[in-house]
Amino acid sequence: MRGRVAGLAGLAALVLGGCMVGPDYAKPSVPMTPTYKEADGWKVAQPSDSLPRGRWWEIFEDPELHALEERIPANQNLKIAEARLSAARAMVRLNRAALFPTISTSVGASSVRESANQPFLSPTAKLGSSGDFLLSLDMSYEIDLWGRIRRTVAAAREEAQATQADLETARLSLQAELAMDYFELRAADAQKQLLDETVKAFEAALTLTMNRFQGGAAPKSDVAQAQTQLDTTRAQATDITVQRAQFEHAIATLIGEPPATFSLPPRPLAAGPPDVPVGIPSHLLERRPDIAASERRVAEANEQIGIAKAAYFPALVLNASVGFEGSSFGNVLNASSLLWAVGATITQTVFDGGRRHAASDIARAGYDATVAAYRQTTLSAFQQVEDNLAALRILEQESQQQRRAVESAQESLRLFTNRYRGGVDNYLQVITAQTVTLTNQRTEIDILRRRMDASVLLVKALGGSWDVAALTKSKE
Numbered sequence: 001m002r003g004r005v006a007g008l009a010g011l012a013a014l015v016l017g018g019c020m021v022g023p024d025y026a027k028p029s030v031p032m033t034p035t036y037k038e039a040d041g042w043k044v045a046q047p048s049d050s051l052p053r054g055r056w057w058e059i060f061e062d063p064e065l066h067a068l069e070e071r072i073p074a075n076q077n078l079k080i081a082e083a084r085l086s087a088a089r090a091m092v093r094l095n096r097a098a099l100f101p102t103i104s105t106s107v108g109a110s111s112v113r114e115s116a117n118q119p120f121l122s123p124t125a126k127l128g129s130s131g132d133f134l135l136s137l138d139m140s141y142e143i144d145l146w147g148r149i150r151r152t153v154a155a156a157r158e159e160a161q162a163t164q165a166d167l168e169t170a171r172l173s174l175q176a177e178l179a180m181d182y183f184e185l186r187a188a189d190a191q192k193q194l195l196d197e198t199v200k201a202f203e204a205a206l207t208l209t210m211n212r213f214q215g216g217a218a219p220k221s222d223v224a225q226a227q228t229q230l231d232t233t234r235a236q237a238t239d240i241t242v243q244r245a246q247f248e249h250a251i252a253t254l255i256g257e258p259p260a261t262f263s264l265p266p267r268p269l270a271a272g273p274p275d276v277p278v279g280i281p282s283h284l285l286e287r288r289p290d291i292a293a294s295e296r297r298v299a300e301a302n303e304q305i306g307i308a309k310a311a312y313f314p315a316l317v318l319n320a321s322v323g324f325e326g327s328s329f330g331n332v333l334n335a336s337s338l339l340w341a342v343g344a345t346i347t348q349t350v351f352d353g354g355r356r357h358a359a360s361d362i363a364r365a366g367y368d369a370t371v372a373a374y375r376q377t378t379l380s381a382f383q384q385v386e387d388n389l390a391a392l393r394i395l396e397q398e399s400q401q402q403r404r405a406v407e408s409a410q411e412s413l414r415l416f417t418n419r420y421r422g423g424v425d426n427y428l429q430v431i432t433a434q435t436v437t438l439t440n441q442r443t444e445i446d447i448l449r450r451r452m453d454a455s456v457l458l459v460k461a462l463g464g465s466w467d468v469a470a471l472t473k474s475k476e
Contacts, residue, residue, distance in 0.1 A: 020147030021313065022306020025299050028371045030378040033281050038389035056465045057179055059274045060455075064264070065182050072174055074256030081170040088163040092156040098149045101141035101318075108134045133332040136323030136339075143318065148310035151303040158300035165293035172289065176460040178254045180453050185247035186269035187449035188240055193268045194441055195237035202230040202434065205417070209427060222427035229431055233438070269448060272399075273392065273455035278462065281382060287463030288381050294374040301367040308363040311356045314348035384461035391454040395447055402444045409437040 057069045072078065113129040144150055206226040212218035252262035285291055322340040326332030349356065413433040419425040 019145060020150065020306065022147065022151065022309045023302060025302045027295065028298060028374060030285070030375050031382075033382075035280060036278060036382075036386060036389060038386045038393065039278055054465055056459050057175065059276065059459075060179070060452075061271070061274070062182075064267075065179060068178060068182060068251065068255060069175055071255035071257075072171065072178060075174050075254055076256060078167075078170055078174055081167040085160070085163045085167050088156070088160040092153065092160050095149070095153045095156045098142070099144065099153065101139050103137065103139045105137050106134070108132075110134075131327055132325065133327070133329060134323065134325045135332060136321055136325075139318075139320045141318045143316045145316055146310040146313045148307055151306040151310070155300045155303035155307070158296045158303065162293040162296035162300065165289040165296065168289035169293065172460055172464045174254060175464065176456050178251060179456045181247050181250045181254065183269060183449060183452040183456070185244055185251065185264065186267060187445055187452075188244035188247060189266045190268035190270070190445045190448075191240045191442060192237060192244065192266065194438075194445065195233060195240060198438055198441075199230065199233050199237060202226070202233055205430065205434070206230050208421070217423060218427065225427055225431050229434060269445070269452065272448065273451045276392075276455060276458050276462070278385070278389065278458075281385075284381055284385065284462065285378065286469075288377075289463060291374070291377050291381055291463075294370070294377040298367070298370045298374050301363070301370040304363040305360070305367055308356070308360040311349070311359065314346050317345045317347070319343050319345065381461065385458065388454045388458035388461055392451060392458065395451045395454060399444070399447050399451065402440065402447055406437070406440045406444050409433070409440045413437045 055066070055069070057065055109132070111129065111131045142149070206223070209218055209222040209226040213220055213223050248262065248264055249259035251264070252259040255262075279287075320340075320342045322338075324332050324334075324337045325339050326334065326337040331337055413430070413436075416425055416429045416433040420427055420430050
């Protein structure tokens, strides 16, 4: 009979444990378009239609950049994100433990001597002392009737997946920041090379004006103007080294190395940006880790609604204890010293002044907020893709226009220099042509830098080489 009762009780607990209150999760809808607005006329990468798996920076075909990106795991901010992921996964295990009974054991010994000065003590009472030895095993178990514990575990699991996506967002951001700093540094190298070459050209121009002045063919003002132009350009060449040093220091910090021990040899930026595969907007939902993190937090908020609703229902807790209690070490393990207790407690809140209702409203408001944050994250992702597609398209046109401007300025400088040598024009025309040429050359380098940065930002906006399927591989 006892076995049957125990079996029925276990079956009832199993059946009741399958009940869950609260809403089932449904992935919220987001604003969506079939294609990107700025993708019209965009050159699709060939022959591959996807980024390199795990190493998206390889599309830039720069061995130095590749070597630097491989050192990103040493970044300290990335290690912080990894530690947060470990904590989130541990929280899943912490909440999952509530699905199982809590069993504890205790061993105790005590000795009591009664006081003769106890209050309200009868004069005829007999005083004495006693000893007690206790060995017990205790169990407490809350049956998850309404799914509160299971929803708590599910919420922790959703947060762990969101934290994993946060880690990938941090990794992608650091990789993109490193790539941009690298191209900024290489653009500074290109500016420095241009300015150094211009200094040499202006030294030759200064020599020309001095020779003409000494021959009486040019006024001293020409020499002063040539000297000013040369000194100004030298100052610009020196100033650009400040930017380069700062970018070099930033790269060292990103890869977890002290700036004093890190250096990169100069190498001017020359190659243009690669063709980046864009895909369609719906793919963005699967490739952006920040979108995945936001969506997982919507699922977590949905679980919080169920947890708040479960508070309206009674809680059932089973308690059991078994052990031995004796007056001495000699009899504590005797059969007559055996003790046990089994019981169940059902607790139902009758009045709480609206606390549960408020908690439910808080959970629903939190859910609405996470849904809005999810949709806003998606909209921001679409904007970032469109922004950088537009930047690349427009900057490519500007680059072609700027190349023609540089060629025209160089031709103008050549003509004015020859006319000055022939005594046809004054040196002011040469100075103006020199300034225009240098400005256009520096602008051309800057446009190339902006195109490289836009390429990196486009890859980042597309989620790099990450995919939402990676979340299913995590183990908490």
